[in-house]
Amino acid sequence: MLMIMLFFSILMYFMGLISFCMKRKYFLLMLLSLEFIILSLFMNLFIYLSVYGYEYYLSMIFITMSVCEGALGLSILVSMIRSHGNDYFQLFNLLW
Template sequence: MMMLNSGYVFIPLTLVGCGGWVFTSKCKHLLNTLLSLEFIMLGIFFVLSNCLSVSGNEMYFVLFFLSMVACEGALGLSLLVSIVRTHGNDHYNSFSILQC
């Protein structure tokens, strides 16, 4: 229980909670949503790396998770660039399902 007292779990869970709050709030821009997703993934990465290093397990899963997060970020940025090129901005109000 030394792990819970030293803040190894409280700080990353606060990061995940704040990122989830921003993600579910009414954001007007797609870029804010993508940044909040990256913030959530950073908190989860912090939790995984701390828990696995304290328990003495191998860090292969953390490296796999980090590579998936990098792929998710690249995919999100490519979608953002294509949306900005087609619609001119990243406001949610200017998107229409019928145009896609």
């Protein structure tokens, strides 16, 4: 059972990574694929902590930091939509 969960979490990680690399047109899709990667890493961390019998305190810190990352990404998305009118990532030029 443990190996199946580990396989699915690694598969989730690579699916999120492939989605992040392929869907670079919209900023919202990039944020969603990053959150999917974070969830798969959280699942890997949870499996690791449960196998070795450690406490789950580190997982709570990890999920707190990932929530902060998600809130920061959404705030960047809102400011980008307010300034540019859409969330096309190629339209947003960082060199101007």
